[in-house]
Amino acid sequence: MIEQSELILAKVKRARWKRNLRNDKFIDIELPVTRSFIGNGFVLHNSARRYERAREMELTYYFNRVGEHAARVFVNDIKVTGLIVGGPGPTKEDFLKGGYLHYQLQKNVLAVIDSSYVGREGVRELVEKAADTLQDVRLIEEKKLVQRFLTEVNKPGGLAIYGLPRVLDALQKAIADTVLISDDIETTKITMKCKNCGTTKESVVQNQSKMQATQEMISTPCEKCRSTDYEIHEKDIVDVLEETAFQVGAKVEVISSGTEEGNMFRSFGGVAAFLRYRPQ
Template identity: 25%
Template structure:
């Protein structure tokens, strides 16, 4: 919506806001774009018959007269205008002793999305106010590693466009896949230790998946964690492992490939990998017991990513967690970027998308911009990022609330660019700019004005007259406020009207 269209709509709404009915007698009819006018006419005919039952003679007459005026207009209209139609009719007199029936018709500058018939003490104007707000469109994204929601802000209306989930495990954390500290024996280079006494730097037996050999690796990190739910896995004749449900074991699949399996997916009768005489062997699971009391468990990180615990080959939790989650997060970021391109790129190319706002926890939203491969056109439109804890529809609402200042600045930025262009033209090519009422009128009469700039402080009658002249020669109409230094300077210098020319005039 162009600024001049916005000002016209503002004036229309302001005029109707001032009208108050003596009784419930002001009629509002709104017809959405594409709706059949004949259907509305039939409905209003029925409403006119119903209005005949109103007890008050004066109210009955005012309502039926208002409906009749709207019906007559609709019968002269072949089809609904492209953006719909809004009609308002009723007695606008503020004196009960007199009657002044009026009909107000509006073809809105943006599509009406509501069908309405209402009879009240005042006209229903909220749908028009919503259109008034839709001057600019902004892309919205709220994101964390588990989910993301993409939306669009049109005026004050937030639309959810897409919701995506990542599949990144949320419960498995580094150090979360653990073993019993006092009942787990770790095989070192030349001796054994209970897990609870293992130290960073200890040399531990492990398996090299590239060379398929038993090797010596180093412990590089240790975590401790309390768990309430864990498993006691009985293996062979005398071995057992107490571990968290998330802990990963290594086993061979049907193709003899070594795969990772969480403890929760193991079953009685499965075979786990062990070693003897420097080679891998298998040991059978005899039973799996589920335990509920709270105990402390420990996990270690090794250079190879695995180690032998109670003779069984188990996976290193931290390395796998980091590798898997980072990989899944990057894939998720790429999917989000692709979806944003699908929904925002055409809007950006057309100039309708004024910017993009991103919300989410630190550092996920920053990582997304760095790793998500968002196309340059959209990346350049990112206006700001806000720290948020929600990534659903409510998160979009919080993002908009937190971005009030950013959004308010954008209209001012647009106005400043217009005035900057005018002052720049005036300074470098003074023959290509005019200002003041009479010089601008003359330039309009010559058809020379490419961009007509009008201060919102210019009296409305003059502004409308100049706007019509501009429209008649296809000038671009821009309105600017006086709410900052540049706007005040423009008003003081030009007296509220100026133009940038297509061609030089004498």
């Protein structure tokens, strides 16, 4: 019941349904009147001020929901090191200035970027525009990893090892926590299985000498049955390390070779690992 309100009857000239931020519905209505009215079953008011207050309440409600969801996902569930905030219009700036984002995430905002689109196209546009920023962040992370590696490898009892055989052994023993790989490492693992008795033999070689190494392995008879009929399988060593690391719950980090830290890391062979603990 509406009491003490001046109401008139009016015909709705144009009505359009829209989704608002809480999944209710807004209605856009054009009416040549200047007072409150009831139109086609809807109670409305022509006060621009009241509309603005309602809009602000809806935005505040939405911003709070976004902030709570971001905190739940990016603080509680997944630890993030940086955020890119973007979209068309000034809404993103209002969201950040309003303090709706969790303080731990607020300090990790790397860039605020304007986009022309929303949805998937908008996300794709943001990724493209943020490429330089993301690259800079990645290089900083790589620098920290290499500096940590150099510190650990040079101190007694440090939790870092280097060299492909030692890293593979650490992965097989499940004591490797993080594997570091240079992005320009060119090494292949060759596996040959005897078709006659099933005996296998393996060799890890540089790509430039892969053909020669393969021929030598083929020409060497099987140790068990002396056959030279083999099934041959080749796999890039990066894939080998990634698959083995996944099996034991270890992480893999690729280090760019085009930086000063990357060159320093490459001098250690381009493959290293941080250990969970130092074996006795």
